[in-house]
Amino acid sequence: MKAENMENPEIRLRLARDGGTRELFTASEFAHFCHVDLKTIHNWADKGEIRHFRTPGRHLRFRRGDVLEFLRKYGYPVPDLLRSGKPRVVALDDDPHVLASIRRALGRRFEVTTFQDPFDALVAVGKLEPDAIIVDVQMRGLDGMRCLERLAAFEVTSKIRTVVFSAQLDKRRAVLEAGASDFVPKGDVAALREAIERLTAVDRA
Numbered sequence: 001m002k003a004e005n006m007e008n009p010e011i012r013l014r015l016a017r018d019g020g021t022r023e024l025f026t027a028s029e030f031a032h033f034c035h036v037d038l039k040t041i042h043n044w045a046d047k048g049e050i051r052h053f054r055t056p057g058r059h060l061r062f063r064r065g066d067v068l069e070f071l072r073k074y075g076y077p078v079p080d081l082l083r084s085g086k087p088r089v090v091a092l093d094d095d096p097h098v099l100a101s102i103r104r105a106l107g108r109r110f111e112v113t114t115f116q117d118p119f120d121a122l123v124a125v126g127k128l129e130p131d132a133i134i135v136d137v138q139m140r141g142l143d144g145m146r147c148l149e150r151l152a153a154f155e156v157t158s159k160i161r162t163v164v165f166s167a168q169l170d171k172r173r174a175v176l177e178a179g180a181s182d183f184v185p186k187g188d189v190a191a192l193r194e195a196i197e198r199l200t201a202v203d204r205a
Helices: 009-021 027-034 038-046 064-073 096-106 118-128 144-153 169-177 189-200
Strands: 024-026 060-063 088-092 111-115 132-135 161-166 182-185
Touching (some): 024 027, 024 064, 027 038, 038 060, 064 189, 088 096, 088 118, 096 111, 132 144, 144 161, 144 169, 161 169, 161 189, 182 189
Parallel strands (some): 088 111, 088 132, 132 161, 161 182
């Protein structure tokens, strides 16, 4: 198909100027990355082949992590500007030592914000718009399973990857069915880092 967006100087200039700090991309910019036309992007979106959402004006928008995941899945080259920046991660646990270990494991590659209070975390998610959330299913003051179900139910938060980091190994199947993207046994921060890297499509060091 005609790659009409590939040679669009306005798109090239805009991406070169602020692409490294961008979290959302337009259909035209996505088409530029894939060397295809806008019709192809709309077809992919309609078929559910790329995660996306629409603005109130019905314009397509794509999150950085979703674009990276798509490019790598189908073998497209990843532009340098998409490799820059740090994906945002919110971690929620009532144990400060667990949160400290998460910050140490993820801090170099991710922008990590941690919370001990579940209500503070849930309020902040809307503002921070993280790429991923790390949560335990058994914490004081929070029904973890209910939390996963509610995150998966709303359009805005359903696009956020959720990793359950828990010692409740018998809950693995249940949390995945409730909408979690992955389950990692608590204490295995190396596996947690690998899961977050995979789900946010960052290059591994």
